[in-house]
Amino acid sequence: METGVFPHIKVQEFINQHFVPVKFVSGADAEQFYRYGVTAVPAFLVLDQQGNEVFREIGYIEADLFIEKLEEVRKKEAHKK
Numbered sequence: 001m002e003t004g005v006f007p008h009i010k011v012q013e014f015i016n017q018h019f020v021p022v023k024f025v026s027g028a029d030a031e032q033f034y035r036y037g038v039t040a041v042p043a044f045l046v047l048d049q050q051g052n053e054v055f056r057e058i059g060y061i062e063a064d065l066f067i068e069k070l071e072e073v074r075k076k077e078a079h080k081k
Contacts, residue, residue: 004042008063018074019046046073 005011015021024032026041036045036053044066046055055073057066 004060005063005066011063011066014067014070018070046070048077 026033032038036043038045038058040058042059044055044057044061045053048054054077055069057069061069
């Protein structure tokens, strides 16, 4: 995660503004990988307040597209409330 999409300042700012970021490290946090069925990295998951997965992206993604997808998820989840 230190490479790819996360070093982009606009991605970090968007995530910090709209989400609560949590990082799990493969190996050390294996139980979380099993819990969510993550079999490849990088894996980006968005969970709702109840811990249900509402978005998943596996592999590399361009910063602008990643922000677009996260914005779609954010809007969709806001309409559920």
